[in-house]
Amino acid sequence: MAEIHLNKVHKSYGADEVLHGVDWHIRDGEFVVIVGPSGCGKSTLLRMIAGLEGISQGEISIGERVVNDLEPAERDIAMVFQNYALYPHMSVYNNMAYGLKIKGIAKDEIEKRVNRTAEILEIRDYLKRSPRQLSGGQRQRVAMGRAIVREPSVFLFDEPLSNLDAKLRVQMRLEIKKLQERLGITSVYVTHDQVEAMTLGHRLMVLNGGYVEQLGTPIELYERPATAFVAGFIGSPSMNFLDAKISEDGKKAVFPGGDALDLPGDLAKHANHRVTVGMRPEHLQVDEGKSETTSQTVQVVEHLGADTLVHGTFGSGNSDLIVRLKGIRTIGKGEVLPLAIDPRNIHVFDPDSGKRLDS
Amino acid sequence: MVEHRPIVTFVSHLVLIFGVAIIAFPIWITFVASTHEAARMVQIPLPLLPGDQFFKNLELTLFKGLEGAGAPPVGFMMVNSLVMALMIAVGKIAISLISAFAIVYFKFPFRMGFFWMIFITLMLPVEVRILPTFEVVANLGMLNTYWGLSIPLIASATATFMFRQVFLTIPDELLEAARIDGAGPMRFFVDILIPLSRTNIAALFVILFIYGWNQYLWPLLVTTDQSMYTVVMGIKQMLEAAEQSPDWHQIMMTSLLAMLPPVFVVVFMQRLFVRGLTETEK
Ligand SMILES: Nc1ncnc2c1ncn2[C@@H]1O[C@H](COP(=O)(O)OP(=O)(O)O)[C@@H](O)[C@H]1O
């Protein structure tokens, strides 16, 4: 059990800086997820915590110890790799036992621990097999087993599910979550998949190009994204972004076609400024006879069964807009849907810096 | 492309049989010669079918040898050859494994410099550097020793390159997993790299054993003492036996015996050998 402190952590490869100062306090027993697009530095950060990459600047501590100069094996961590990295010439049992053997743990204690872990992960039947003889999902379990059996104070996961097929991924995701709750071990999980991040993490770090965009719980990120990047990254289909201007009194967003929407608060200090307005597809609903606020001209309709995705253009302008309606709707092409949105679900961002604008 | 016309089958078999005959016929003659008495082997025409002296010749060659030619019993020379070939094969593999390990997994000053130095030794086989090497071996007092026979042949750029290629195919994540498991460099080398190179080591062993066994020029130079003669140079020695016609039955028996160990090595290690040269998945 341990907390992790990241203190102004930088990473450079030669002259290239790929992480520009990360601060984070991960609490004991917490499950946190680092999420971001490919190449944003997620793995690099995780590997710095693991000790597989040097720390160019700043400090990382695990528990009470600053670990900057400690070898991976001395950091009391365990890591699950994307490609599992099982030792191909060792049986499943030996894969799990190898680290314990090196630590000099007694043979019968090793056997007890491996068996107990194998029990938890339901891989007892494969202990004698070699990794070659296992399916992807089974290898994944063995890789987790190898981490669990060490009884570390921190688990590190680097996209552990991305080599599995979609169905197995959902199933393993749930298992990882249950397992972490059961063991209560501080875990850092890296993924590029926002659904995985939202479902697994107690808290998330959204990374973009080596900068931390936002830290927060999944609900905070969804309800109050700090930047347009986070707003667009979290949620599927992605948030609609529309160019607009704040009205004179700061109470409305006015769109190029002349439409206007009420804002959640008073943005008078940004009056007459250009802004980006964000609205999630699921927050736009068909206005049933109430005062219509805006509309959508329908182009394409996609039926997902539980939901219907309507693609079209916003109001009287020609910006793209996606709306997600509950249930099955019969909507024809060219139809004009009257739409309403609760002002509290409207997000306003600075078009240049991408930062959220609040009253 | 698979053809089923009989003429194609016929011609391809003909070619194959012809090829086999070219290779097999001299070996057959060697075998036949080793089964006759000395006197029969100097009569024309030479026999094409085996005689009945095989076991007698075998015993004579193995345990007594050609006394007149100043060669020790062939059994003795075979032991020398075996020791030399094993020392060369094992030594080459050990040195190349370690140097490839250093080049692939460690950062040290002039790493590429060392790499190229090893590369350059490809251009300097024993035959090219034979005089200076002889000088060194002589000054170290290693003439007429197993060390003198094998050490100068041990350094191997080819094997170093092969292991370097093998190590480069091993995913980095494996090294990282081992580091997290607490394995230091030597543990990683012994517990993970060597087992993963197992089949390559076997393939290389076959090639190097044969290379060592067939050495001729170098043993000829560094051994003056009969007790250190190797079988391959011994054959030549027997041919040069002065003041008498060559004892073909014994010479051929010796050749036959000299061929056997490489054949055994290939046959017993064939499975690993093929896997070592073709396997790509790690
Ligand atoms: N060993 C390295 N040398 C130079 N640049 C690297 C190295 N490893 C990663 N990078 C760069 O660092 C950035 C972040 O990489 P990474 O952490 O692997 O991204 P991801 O978020 O996809 O896991 C990338 O731009 C990558 O090109």
Ligand SMILES: [Mg+2]
């Ligand atoms: Mg990555």
